[in-house]
Amino acid sequence: MARTPLIAGNWKMYKTEREAEEYIQALLPRVSAVDGVDVALCVPFTDLRAMVDSARGSRVEIYAQNMHHEPEGPYTGEISAPMLTELDVRGVVLGHSERRAMFGETDKALALKVPAALEAGMVPILCVGETEEERDSGETDRKLRQQVRDDLAGVSLERLADVVIAYEPIWAIGTGRVASPEQAQESIAFIRALVGDRERQAAESVRVLYGGSVKPDNAAELLALPDVDGALVGGASLQADSFAAIVASAPR
Ligand code: PGA
Secondary structure (H helix, E strand, C coil), X not given: CCCCCEEEEECCCCCCHHHHHHHHHHHHHXXXXXXXXXXXXXXXXXXXXXXXXXXXXXXXXXXXXXXXCCCCCXXXXXXXXXXXXXXXXXXXXXXXXXXXXXXXXXXXHHHHHHHHHHHCCCEEEEEECCCHHHHHCCCHHHHHXXXXXXXXXXXXXXXXXXXXXXXXCHXXXXXXXXXXXXXXXXXXXXXXXXXXXXXXXXXXXXXXXXECCCCHHHHHHHHCCCCCCEEEECHHXXXXXXXXXXXHCCCC
8 A cells, every 4th residue: 555655844842933934935835846745844832823824725734742632621831632723733743752751751641642633633643762772782672562552552443544653763863873774664664563463454554754863865765665654854854945855855
């Protein structure tokens, strides 16, 4: 089954609304001719409304970077799925390693957030990945198995293929140390097989992205790998030029 590649930019805590506006005006003409690739920008909450308005009618979809699982409640500082969908936000990054490491995001919370995003009609991009220590001690598969099992535990078999999974080895995030094509292919094929253990057909259609130091000069090689269905791009998504170059290198 053909899977449409997804190139998603993860801005993290970068860009005020004004900076975001300048960026999207520079990006849109650079990606308007691209066909057969889904393009998403995962932006800070304060940029969402302006970005959705500016990207309307283009091929760029706007995603958030986090979400609470409850639709509303006494959760100071949190944002819910209905708050996002009312703005036409199409998806949300969940379980990024920065949120896990610095903000106490747990697998238990993710088991609630991923199905909540799906039920609200958003595409969840679930991030998984091992530390350098885990890779060096041969623990990569164990870590990926545990995260995929626990974080997707609340997703029904019918919805499994609607989740996007981003394989992001933590040692490759923001370090310039990209995974080798062999490492990326092997771990992503393993993640696909884990999905297949739960639902054979979902493995064929679920999209699994690679993330971690994706740049214009290494994107084509990674994106050509048989199991890699796109990229989650941090630093290189912050300039419209480099992000557009990565979008252009997706096979279609
Ligand atoms: P990076 O970040 O591309 O800057 O390594 C990737 C990510 O954190 O999603």
